């Protein structure tokens with residue numbers, strides 16, 4: 001549990017970051033809040049010869065509304081800042097809620113949205129929200145910028161589309177134009193533990209009919225998933241008990257969660273069905 005030695009850099013700007021990246025070779029990691037990286041280093045799960053700490057870079061720390069269309073969040077913004085932001089409470093209440101539910105206060109005070117997304121755990125709260133809300137990742141390298149939708153960003157467990165020399169600069173969320181009801185449920189072994197399963201749902205309704213629906217699931221596959229088949233099944237249907245039950249069974253036929261030390265795959269599937277029904281009902285009733 002003792003950290004190996006490494007060279008430590010704390011640049012003040014992105015330009016300085018890329019100078020350092022070009023000088024240290026491949027064997028480095030960026031550091032944000034350290035809530036995943038430091039435990040991994042302490043447990044010897046990864047080794048690096050250099051750490052490039054991003055925390056002095058003010059360009060990565062902001063929450064902005066743009067043209068009334070977008071909310072842009074800098075990668076270094078902490079969970080606690082997201083959950084307390086009035087702008088996010090107003091326009092993206094499910095993101096505010098989910099940030100408040102991550103781990104416990106100590107992790108929320110240091111962990112960042114960018115670090116969580118780049119870490120790319122298949123059941124991480126904000127990875128689920130970014131997929132649910134079709135967030136766009138703004139990715140920068142020396143002299144270049146590119147944007148990747150969250151639905152194409154996560155490639156496998158702890159594997160993303162980001163290249164070694166790239167920095168996640170910000171995450172852009174579209175402000176929903178219409179009223180959506182939402183629901184966010186997660187199962188953890190005990191309070192503050194990493195989630196085993198997450199269901200997140202957005203619903204727009206027209207009378208008794210589900211007009212539009214988005215569902216993202218965490219912990220049921222190698223990456224966070226958008227449950228497109230379930231969305232298609234429910235779109236345009238009445239939110240009857242029978243339809244919602246069929247939707248949850250459809251999810252069970254598609255996803256095969258990996259077993260954990262405590263639970264079998266079948267048990268997690270059963271819980272997924274229950275959580276999905278709850279999530280759809282809650283979002284529908286709020287819409």
Ligand SMILES: Cc1cc2nc3c(=O)[nH]c(=O)nc-3n(C[C@H](O)[C@H](O)[C@H](O)COP(=O)(O)OP(=O)(O)OC[C@H]3O[C@@H](n4cnc5c(N)ncnc54)[C@H](O)[C@@H]3O)c2cc1C
Pocket residue numbers: 029030031032033034035036037038039054075076101102103104107110111112113114115116117118119123124125126166167168169192193194195
């Ligand atoms: C006790 C405990 C409980 C936890 N519970 C939960 C939970 O309930 N839900 C949950 O979702 N997570 C949970 N986590 C995980 C944690 O929330 C996130 O994984 C963590 O906050 C990542 O953000 P960070 O800023 O700490 O990133 P770091 O740990 O500093 O970095 C994580 C990775 O991202 C890279 N990185 C960071 N920022 C950038 C960037 N801008 N550009 C490029 N690369 C970057 C780093 O190189 C590293 O590989 C828990 C962690 C702990 C220690």
